[in-house]
Amino acid sequence: MINLATLLLGVFVILGGALTDHVPISSLLNLTAFIIVMCGSVSACLVQFGFHTLCSGFKAVMWLAKPPRVNLSEFIDHVADWSAKARGFGTLVLEQEIPNVADPFQRQGLQMIVDNTAPEDFASMLSILAENLDREQEHPAHVWEALGGYSPTIGVMGAVLGLIHVMMRLDHPSELGEGIATAFIATVYGVGFANLIALPLGGRLKTIAKELERERMVVIQGFLLLAEGKPGIVIRQTLKSFLHEKPTAKAADDEQEAPAGASQAA
Numbered sequence: 001m002i003n004l005a006t007l008l009l010g011v012f013v014i015l016g017g018a019l020t021d022h023v024p025i026s027s028l029l030n031l032t033a034f035i036i037v038m039c040g041s042v043s044a045c046l047v048q049f050g051f052h053t054l055c056s057g058f059k060a061v062m063w064l065a066k067p068p069r070v071n072l073s074e075f076i077d078h079v080a081d082w083s084a085k086a087r088g089f090g091t092l093v094l095e096q097e098i099p100n101v102a103d104p105f106q107r108q109g110l111q112m113i114v115d116n117t118a119p120e121d122f123a124s125m126l127s128i129l130a131e132n133l134d135r136e137q138e139h140p141a142h143v144w145e146a147l148g149g150y151s152p153t154i155g156v157m158g159a160v161l162g163l164i165h166v167m168m169r170l171d172h173p174s175e176l177g178e179g180i181a182t183a184f185i186a187t188v189y190g191v192g193f194a195n196l197i198a199l200p201l202g203g204r205l206k207t208i209a210k211e212l213e214r215e216r217m218v219v220i221q222g223f224l225l226l227a228e229g230k231p232g233i234v235i236r237q238t239l240k241s242f243l244h245e246k247p248t249a250k251a252a253d254d255e256q257e258a259p260a261g262a263s264q265a266a
Contacts, residue, residue, distance in 0.1 A: 010196035033186035036158035037193065041151040049143055056136075057143025060205055067208050070103065070215040076239045079222040080232035082110070087229065091116060105133060105216065109223040119227045126220050134213045141206035148198030155190015159183050218242045 015025065046054055078101075085093050095114045101107040108129060112122055162183025166176060218239060225235045 010200075011192070014192060014196070028185060028188065030182055030185045030189075033155075033158050033162070033182075033189050036161070036186055037151055037155050037189040040154040040157070041147050041190075041193075044150045044154070045143055045146050048146055049139070053139050054143060057140040060140030061201065063140075063205060063208055064201075068212060070212070070219060072215060072218055072239070072243055075106065075219060075222060076236055079226055079239070080236045082113075083226055083230065083232040083235055086113070086226065087231065105129065106219060109219065113223065113226055117227070119224065122227045123220075123224055126223060130213075130216045130220060133216065134209070137209040137212055138206065141202045141209060144198050144202035144205060148194040148202060151190040151194045151198060152187075153190070155187045155193075158186025158190070162186060 015028075018028065019025070042054070045057075049057070082094055082097060085097075091113055094110060098107055098110050098114070101110055109126055112125065117125065160183075162185075163180065166179035166183060169179065170176070221242070222235060222239050225238060230238075
């Protein structure tokens, strides 16, 4: 929810600045300008991406409230446990674990382990699945970046259309000031939407997609070690090296005690 709040913070800052300059909020509201900028930008993205990808971009806004994540610590515990079972009873025993795996990518990897897929084929097949997911999860970022690219230009177009309407009423000088101000609201909508919402949102969604890609690489490495029949302790130590975790106080004490113990042994 914090990310959603910060997304709207820039809008509130602009509105607050306008109020301090005694600009009435009502003067910034114009349905025609909104329709031109927003509907025009969405229409352009619809042509570029198609309906399905465009909808996925809008749905991904909820990632700000609850970003999709892979619990790597939990996955490491699971794969170490799977290794112990597979080494003791064979890989077929892992078939009963498949329904308990919520992540489709991990479920597919575990199914391939149960099917005794050769390690060399296993790596290529799982990498292809990961690449497809990477592209799919980057689409929302591309949608919002495209919206941020189209909206300022369409906003200028709306301003020009408004000025054309003003020029057609030059015989009413008292209406010119209000008409010109209304015309430029479309530019405000286009530039404001692009730089306060669309482009920052696109950048944030791209960062989330990159983090998911990195987490998926750790998952692939875990399944590769499992397919090679590595012991659970080896899998745990190898995968934990990929985690960027701060050492706990206990771990720090152990590291300090280790050299002392080594010197006494010497």
